[in-house]
Structure formats: C-alpha cells, structure tokens
Amino acid sequence: MSAYFESYLTVGAFAALGAVLVLGMLGVASILRPNNPTKAKRLTYECGVDAVGSGWSQTYVRYYVFGLLFVIFDVEAVFIFPWAIILEDLGVFGLVEMLVFIGILVLGLVYAIRKGVLQWE
Numbered sequence: 001m002s003a004y005f006e007s008y009l010t011v012g013a014f015a016a017l018g019a020v021l022v023l024g025m026l027g028v029a030s031i032l033r034p035n036n037p038t039k040a041k042r043l044t045y046e047c048g049v050d051a052v053g054s055g056w057s058q059t060y061v062r063y064y065v066f067g068l069l070f071v072i073f074d075v076e077a078v079f080i081f082p083w084a085i086i087l088e089d090l091g092v093f094g095l096v097e098m099l100v101f102i103g104i105l106v107l108g109l110v111y112a113i114r115k116g117v118l119q120w121e
Helices: 005-034 062-083 087-114
Strands: none
Touching: 062 087
16 A cells, blocks of 8 residues: 555544544443433523524525625635735736735625625615
C-alpha cells in the first residue's frame, strides 16, 4: 500500500475510533441515566411562562437576506486577509484579481440595494 493511502487509512481509523467512542458513551449514558417520566416533565417550558397558541409564526424572508449578506461579506474578509499578507508576492495580477472579486461583490450589493432588499419597513 502506498504512503498516500496509508495516511487515509490512519484518518479512517481515527474516524472509526471516534464513532465507536461516541456510540459507546451514548450507550453507557442511556443505561446509567435515570428514567422517571412524569406529566409535568413533558409540558413545554418557556422561561416560566405557559406556552400560548400553536407556536406557528411566519418569519420574513428579509431576516434571511440580511443573514446571507452578512455571511457573504464575512467570507469576503476571510479571502481578503490572506491576500493582503502575500500581496507583494502576487504583484499586479493579484491586485487585479482581488479588484475583480470585490467588484463582483459590490455589484451584488448594488443589486440588493436597487431591489430594495436592505430597506427596513
């Protein structure tokens, strides 16, 4: 077996060992835990207040859009920091590539602004 596949074998062995340990600990916990279900324990508890209503509520898509925009610009920062560290090694090519990357993100932000997604009403 080549050294390349031996490293995967090591990773697989550790993953299998981890799965066995997790399943073993869950099994031990299920055997040792106390099991005393009562009617009071099955009631919904919400900060000391009895639950009222069905619990169904609609959420605006706007929340998800804001979250998605945050993730996009957060990931942008993850790409920009390593680029800034090796900017001198990359030269003009690296600068142009990053300007294209930032330009695409700015276009997406402008599109979101023009569609009115970021206006909170």
